[in-house]
Structure formats: structure tokens, C-alpha cells
Amino acid sequence: MLRSTSAKTLVFRRYQTTSYTFQRIPTLEDIRTNGSNFSGLFSNKAVKQLWFDRGNELVKNLNQAMAQTNTVLDREYSFAALAELSMNNPELAEVYKNASSSTSLIYFFSSIRPLSKRQDKAIRRVGYEEMFKTPGDGFGNKPKDPALVDWINQSFGSVRELRNLIINSARGLKGDGTVWLVAESTMSEEFLNKSTFTNPMYHNLALVNTYNGTMISDGERSGQVKRMKDLLAKLQREEENNARRKDAYKARQEQEIKVEEEEGEKKAEVEDAKEKPTDTSDLQLGTVEKAEFDVAFLNKRLIPLLAIDASPRNYLIDYGVFGKQAYLENVWECIDWEVVSRRLPPRAKQVITM
Structure with a gap:
């Protein structure tokens, strides 16, 4: 019977060598x-x-x-x-x-x-x-x-x-x-x-x-299927956030043309927003059903x-x-x-x- 032993690790100490031989049927x-x-x-x-x-x-x-x-x-x-x-x-x-x-x-x-x-x-x-x-x-x-x-x-x-x-x-x-x-x-x-x-x-x-x-x-x-689903959902959220940031960036550029005196400050805000996007979706709690699925069927x-x-x-x-x-x-x-x-x-x- 094959059982998972992934929690254990191999030992890298040279105090004993192990040599395998093939099974006889x-x-x-x-x-x-x-x-x-x-x-x-x-x-x-x-x-x-x-x-x-x-x-x-x-x-x-x-x-x-x-x-x-x-x-x-x-x-x-x-x-x-x-x-x-x-x-x-x-x-x-x-x-x-x-x-x-x-x-x-x-x-x-x-x-x-x-x-x-x-x-x-x-x-x-x-x-x-x-x-x-x-x-x-x-x-x-x-x-x-x-x-x-x-x-x-x-x-x-x-x-x-x-x-x-x-x-x-x-x-x-x-x-x-x-x-x-x-x-x-x-x-x-x-x-x-x-x-x-x-x-x-x-x-x-x-x-x-x-x-x-x-x-x-x-x-x-x-859990590979769920991990792939979670990864896909995260990538989709990132794409949506990137689209929103681009729209915000475009709007701010138009505003900067009208208000030149605030150009430096607004450009700094735009660059900061591009480098540090805010995504709070990972902080939201899931449903009870999702929690039960995560625990019971992986x-x-x-x-x-x-x-x-x-x-x-x-x-x-x-x-x-x-x-x-x-x-x-x-x-x-x-x-x-x-x-x-x-x-x-x-x-x-x-x-x-x-």
C-alpha cells in the first residue's frame, strides 16, 4: 500500500549508506x-x-x-x-x-x-x-x-x-x-x-x-484543482485591478493638464498607486460552505x-x-x-x- 510520507525529510549525514536491490517476483x-x-x-x-x-x-x-x-x-x-x-x-x-x-x-x-x-x-x-x-x-x-x-x-x-x-x-x-x-x-x-x-x-x-x-x-x-481555481481567481482580480488603475491613471492625466500647479503631486500619487495597488479581496471572509469544502474535501x-x-x-x-x-x-x-x-x-x- 502506498501512503503519503511527504511530512518526513531525507537525512544528509554520511554515517551510513543504503544500497537498494530490485524486488524478486x-x-x-x-x-x-x-x-x-x-x-x-x-x-x-x-x-x-x-x-x-x-x-x-x-x-x-x-x-x-x-x-x-x-x-x-x-x-x-x-x-x-x-x-x-x-x-x-x-x-x-x-x-x-x-x-x-x-x-x-x-x-x-x-x-x-x-x-x-x-x-x-x-x-x-x-x-x-x-x-x-x-x-x-x-x-x-x-x-x-x-x-x-x-x-x-x-x-x-x-x-x-x-x-x-x-x-x-x-x-x-x-x-x-x-x-x-x-x-x-x-x-x-x-x-x-x-x-x-x-x-x-x-x-x-x-x-x-x-x-x-x-x-x-x-x-x-x-488540493491541486482548488489551488488552480484560487490562482485563476487571483489572476482575474489582478487583471480587473490593473484595468481600474489604468482608467484612474488616464483620468488623472487629463486632470493634470487642467491643473498644472498640482502636476508634480498628482504624478507622484499615480506612480505610487501603480507600484502599490490596493487589493483587500484577500482579507474578506468566505462563506461557511466554502470553509467546509476547504477542510473536508482536500x-x-x-x-x-x-x-x-x-x-x-x-x-x-x-x-x-x-x-x-x-x-x-x-x-x-x-x-x-x-x-x-x-x-x-x-x-x-x-x-x-x-
């Missing part, structure tokens, strides 16, 4: 040992390049970045926690990049499993003619956990609709990107701290896209349940340049719904939603 280790394919999705060559080679390269780059910045941790952190700790520090950009990419890679491969021999499909390269075909609507892999199915139905309408949304969202990603299925809390930690509730309440499932190897981070995105928690890597490197090896649709359809068939169910937080049905 038994199923993928067996594939490498046996020289077999990831049934229904990847060839052995693709598994080697996408998991083993890329994973080891990311960890190598991460360790180098930490050594170059003299980064020392006060304790052992997961890749996800390390990424959250470093995301707001420009000096640790390479640490964040490699830790975040490692997290996304692990989440993707731990969310899927090979098909059985009975279910196995041939992995084939797709030609340009595939672009003119209507995508198939049939699929076999469906979650069996009643709680998960009910949650999906409540959030998306049906499992079929969730599949369509995931595939279409992934198809729309250009370049390196991941589609995440997440559980979203309905109220912020700030609100919970002031209420009788002690833990976030999760009510809704949602899809979130990330780009360039970045992972899901509720600490990074919390900084929501997100728990990632499933990651679908839609990057070109994942389908070019086995499916070719026209094979993204075929790759995504095969990914769906390989989703391990038992893993997704284990990641589900406790669900709260009777809650306030927006």
Missing part, C-alpha cells in the same frame, strides 16, 4: 530459469528486457543518484516511500525519477499473472490492417470477489465498462504512461483529525493516469489497486508498432484479481460524496 524468476514465456502476454525475451534488465538498471541509477547527492536515510524505505520523500526536492530529481519508476514497474508486474495452459494465447506481431478492425468486446477474465465486483459496479457501472475505460485510457496515453485503478477516500485527513472518525473512509474507485514512469502520489496531487487519500503500463516498450517487442490494442486486451486477461482484492481498503458506503 517468484513467477518471473521461474520464467527466467525455465526460459519460458509469460503465458498470454509476453515472450521470455520481453520479460527479460522489461523486468530484469530495466529493473536492475533503475536500481543501479537510483544507487548512483543517492551516492552523488550524499543521501543517507534515517531508516530503510521502500521505493514508494523514497519517491514521496524526494519528490519536492530538485536536488533529488534523479532519486525520485528512479524510485518512482521502480514503484510503477513493480506494481504493474505484481498485478498480473500468466495464463494457464488451457487459457494460453499465441503472442503474435500485429500488422497495419489491425488498425481498421473494430476492437473485440468479448473478454474472459472477470473478478470473482463479490465485494470487489460490487465496488466496481457502484463506481463504473459494470466490469465491462471498467475494461473499456482502462483500455481506452491506456490507448490515449502517448509515450511512457500508466493507468492506475485506485480507491479514493471521501474526506481529507484534516477533516478526520477534527471529527470522531480516525481513519480515511474509502467509497469510490477511480482511474488515474501518470506519465514518464511516475507513480500515484496523493501527497503530490492533493488531501484525499489514494490507494493504488492495479497498474497497467501502456508504454510503447511493453508492446513493441512482441506485438509491433500496431499492436497496442492487442497488448492491452491481453493485459486485461492477465490481471490477477485476487491481488487487486487484497489491496482493497475497508469500504464505507454511507458517506458524503461530491
